[in-house]
Amino acid sequence: MVQDHSVDTPAPLSPWATGIEKPLRIAFILREHFSMVAFTAAVDTLVTTNLVTPDPVFEHLTVGVSSGTVLSDLGIEVSTSTTLENLRLDSGRIDMLVVCGGYRSPLEVAPRLLHTLKTAEHQGIRIAGLWNGGIAMAQAGLLNGRECALHPDNHAYVKEHFPTISVSTNAYVIDGAYATCAGPVSTLEMMLKLIGQMLHNAHIVRAVREILSCDQVAEQVGPMPLNVGDDPTFPPALQTLLALMRANIEEPLSLAELAECADISRRQMERLFQTHLDTSPSRHYLELRLVHARRLLLQTNKTILDIALASGFVSSSHFSNCFRDYYGMAPTAARHDRDRDDTH
Structure with a gap:
């Protein structure tokens, strides 16, 4: 009699496995004159991720600070899914907030936005800022003692008003649960990095990068410098x-x-x-x-x-x-x- 000494082994995981039981929900808070290019770059990473995975892993909604319509930097009015007043963070259905700023987005304090960010911090929700969206995070006290990335035009403002914050020379920074970036190109890179952290699947991130970065000359390796205007082919x-x-x-x-x-x-x-x-x-x-x-x-x-x-x-x-x-x-x-x- 031949004895079967084999043991049951689990089937190998699919390279597309994420372990996500229900889609992660990302809320984009649109400030007046937000950068449409940065916003769409961020959303595109989520939508493209859903295209390469067997089941959708991300949902997104847009949020107005005080109104159901927000004017972008292109002069296009965007109708939002909801407003901060009606956004429920205690429902457990928001996994990340992204504050979308732009070249002409306001720098003054928005009390309702600051309250939302502080509430999200207490609940352990990830928070990101695009362009000068990080300034609202600074005003809410989330970046004290931390490093952040901003558009160069906002460096002086932050250094003067928030001396405990280290303004990075890199185009994006991920510091714990907080992420900031300086513009549209760095938005793409930052979001790809965040997706990798949330899904724990480098295979998916590579696939999304190949789709969205097919026209890049070379993949960025290491920190992404802020001064990207210099041609790397310069002597x-x-x-x-x-x-x-x-x-x-x-x-x-x-x-x-x-x-x-x-x-x-x-x-x-x-x-x-x-x-x-x-x-x-x-x-x-x-x-x-x-x-x-x-x-x-x-x-x-x-x-x-x-x-x-x-x-x-x-x-x-x-x-x-x-x-x-x-x-x-x-x-x-x-x-x-x-x-x-x-x-x-």
Whole structure:
């Protein structure tokens, strides 16, 4: 008699298995003038995930802060599924909140939104912010002592108003239950990372990435840098020079110091900038400092003199002249326009 010594072994799990018994529900809170591109990038990752899995694993709904319709940055009105007033977080049916901001989204405190975020925190719900959506998270006290990613135009605002928060140079940050990103491209990457954490299935994430990122030149490896405007094909010396300029705004380096740090001659440095950026090193450096100054001007309440010094100018008059030449208006006029817009 032949004895059967085999034992029952569980069937191998399908590569598409998630262990999710019911779809995870993601609520997108749309702030006025939210970035439509960032919002659709986030939703697209969820919809595409549902397409590659045997059963839907995500549901999503849209939420207005105070109204059932919200105007996007494209001027398109979006009808929301509900409003914050009617959003039930105690039902156990919301697995993640995503605050969608945009270039012109308001920075002022929205009490009902802050209450919702604090309630979600107490209930252990994941929370994410797109573009400047992280500012509402900061206002709710969720990011104290943490790192976050924001659009560069909002860095100065957060550094001034929330000194305990570390503003990252990466385009997205996932810190525990909180995630933030700076724009549409980083939204896609951040959402893919979050999906991987929620589903514990790298196979699904790879499939979604292949569908949505088929036209990318190369897959991003490691942290996604915020300064993505620099062409990775730039010569190493030029990349070094650009990084040095960005890191030395308040106390600019001389052209001779820049060339020495990059281990090239000044003439070689000038040729690099002219060939690849169609400008001179001094002009590019000045523009970087003026862009930085404009962010401080619009996002902080620092004095004109403080902004001039923080941007590497020796006097407010020199700063004002350079600012007027570049932007076509004086720094005081730009701030006046900001304050006027804030009152409307």
